[in-house]
Amino acid sequence: MQPDAPFDAITLTTDGSVATLTLNRPEVRNAIDDAMRGEILSALDRVARDDAIHALVITGAGKGFCSGGDVKGMQARLSVPPGEVAMNGWRRQHRTHHMVSALHTLPKPTIAAVNGAAAGLGCDLALCCDFVVAADTATLAMSYVLRGLVPDGGGMYFLPRRVGLARAKELIFSGRTVRPDEALRLGMIDRVSPADTLLADARAWAAELSLAAPGAIALSKTILDQSFELTAEQVFSLGSQAQAICYSSKDHLDSVAAFLARSAARRGGAS
Structure with missing residues (x-):
């Protein structure tokens, strides 16, 4: 497996025709801050332009897939003058939507290998991929309402298309944690793998999807x-x-x- 040019908050490696993008801030369960968001966009652009890469797997380093938005960013948002909150938030939303859209519209198959907790924006990031494989120890949660927020990373678009409108409302309104067996039954994810083979299983599936034109x-x-x-x-x-x-x-x-x-x-x- 060959590493690409180094990043700070993520890693990007290639193995044959399959690239793996790993969120690499395990000390904060791979929470997404502005720096990581920019690196993800750069990596996705690189993958999109590389004709030798036919599929992408995205996963997280350490125990979590992605815990959502970075808490420090939330604190910074609260500390700015009231008159600047709305425009700062709008700019941040624009960057987030750019990242999610770039992953969703990548012209190659994408698989989220959810190795641990995927909460809030982390859950959105998984759902915007073509396929989701979760470890048997993973969890997913549309936890925005527990912070007084609405799903802003595409979950209100992607989740109803996977589980239906009524079930999506229940998951979003409650913000509850979903285990892999239930997520598979609902159609929220596509496969469950043992934690110790998750990444290998996801890469094997990606390689299989890479065989066609x-x-x-x-x-x-x-x-x-x-x-x-x-x-x-x-x-x-x-x-x-x-x-x-x-x-x-x-x-x-x-x-x-x-x-x-x-x-x-x-x-x-x-x-």
Whole structure:
């Protein structure tokens, strides 16, 4: 496994076609501050531009996946003059949404390997990935209301799409902690793995998802992520445009050539 250029608050490594982004502030259960947010964005940009990387796993160092927003940031927010609170908050929200959107729209399969507690923004970060694998010792909680806040990292968008509107309301209104067995039953996560094999299992799944044509996956993901907001006719139209692109791709041309060669070989062997 090869480490990429060093970061301070995260690490980014690659193993074959799979990159692993690890939140690396274990002393605060990988709480996200401004510095980490910026590094995550830089890492996602690097992954998006690297054609050798076909999938991304995101996990946390130490005992937690991500405890949410950094408490020091909350304290700083309370200490500024009242007239500056709203604009400071708006800027911070904008940066958070940029980070979550960059992960959600990454044109490659993404898997959250939830190794411990994923609370608040940490839960949002997991839910915005294409797939979520949780350790059997992990927990998830939409804990914002316990701090007098609303889910601001995309949870109000991603959670209802996974568990349905009524169940999402219950989880958000209560802020309660969800164990992996219940999360799997609700559809909040996709798989449960033993804690000691979680990361290996997530990377193996990511490698499996990396085998198909990257362009076809990227185009399919882009359309699927919009499909709940679009009409059937709009999805058909976007699919037609994407297919036209695929028709001229090297992946498709090579695949057809290989298929025809195998067919010719079978016919030759049968004669």
